[in-house]
């Protein structure tokens with residue numbers, strides 16, 4: 001694959017673009033939000049420009065409800081030879097794409113099983129998909145070239161391709177992604193009105209359980225709306241378990257020793273089923289996660305400074321693999337931590353200092 005386009009340069013689109021660019025593909029970026037494109041381009045994800053001729057593959061990384069209309073538009077303008085998407089549900093977008101009369105031969109659905117609870121290009125990482133499953137859902141009409149281009153993209157992102165039917169995909173992710181998302185939100189919702197004296201004791205357990213509750217509700221309404229029945233089935237089963245666990249806990253709190261014994265057995269059975277279920281989750285495939293070096297840079301709190309920093313990093317020919325921003329309240333500067341490949345850290349530090357940046361390393 002020589003050229004690609006990414007439409008929707010948020011978390012997932014920019015992560016795909018970073019991965020493809022780092023493997024030598026020329027990537028053209030597009031988003032209806034100009035700032036998102038400029039930020040992605042400044043991060044080194046690709047070009048803020050339109051291609052002169054159709055690219056090999058266009059990746060649609062817009063919300064699920066926007067896939068069909070976006071595909072119709074980009075196919076009409078002949079943006080690419082083949083098209084795929086990354087939406088978290090597959091059956092409904094395919095039905096909408098067919099209803100709009102899109103060219104199904106040149107389209108294949110896709111979904112990388114990797115993400116974050118943050119949105120937008122600044123949350124993107126070039127290694128996000130490494131070793132993760134990436135589902136492809138070819139329809140009867142999908143042509144072989146399109147399947148092959150999508151497989152090549154998955155391989156360039158160092159993910160593991162899994163070919164499935166859209167319906168089977170949606171059924172599976174109801175269990176392993178969509179219901180867990182709601183369980184996380186349900187637990188986090190219990191904290192909403194908690195006393196500060198309670199929440200200040202939060203350790204890693206509650207942080208792990210509620211991390212994904214920090215995600216964008218608009219995106220998740222779109223996702224859950226396209227897979228509602230399958231998710232409701234999973235949660236109905238969970239509701240039964242929840243009732244049983246509440247009953248077991250009440251027995252455990254009783255004075256009567258026989259009742260307490262029943263409660264203990266009930267809770268133990270659930271905890272053991274939990275151990276067994278957890279053991280069913282496969283380990284991450286592929287290479288171990290990359291280890292990056294942090295370059296902390298002091299950035300004045302003025303418009304345009306972040307873009308200037310990204311441009312200087314780009315000139316030093318260093319890829320930003322991840323980024324963290326600390327805004328110290330009441331201070332005229334923030335601390336931006338750039339995560340880069342360790343072998344490029346010294347060169348980048350020198351280049352940034354030569355350009356006048358304060359690097360705290």
Ligand SMILES: NC(=O)c1ccc[n+]([C@@H]2O[C@H](COP(=O)([O-])OP(=O)(O)OC[C@H]3O[C@@H](n4cnc5c(N)ncnc54)[C@H](O)[C@@H]3O)[C@@H](O)[C@H]2O)c1
Nearest residue numbers: 008010011012031032033062063064087088115116119120
């Ligand atoms: N967030 C995750 O963890 C995750 C993981 C895997 C797949 N996905 C899927 O990836 C897709 C994108 O999600 P994200 O998390 O990157 O969201 P995001 O909000 O970070 O990015 C979406 C981008 O699409 C742009 N956009 C929206 N409508 C558009 C349109 N009509 N034309 C052009 N640009 C448009 C937005 O401006 C935004 O920049 C969704 O389909 C989602 O289901 C998300």
Ligand SMILES: O=C(O)C(=O)C[C@]1(C(=O)O)C=C[C@@H](O)C=C1
Nearest residue numbers: 088112113114115116117177212
């Ligand atoms: O790790 C996270 O932040 C995610 O929520 C990622 C996650 C998931 O459930 O695994 C969420 C939705 C996507 O469609 C794919 C991946």
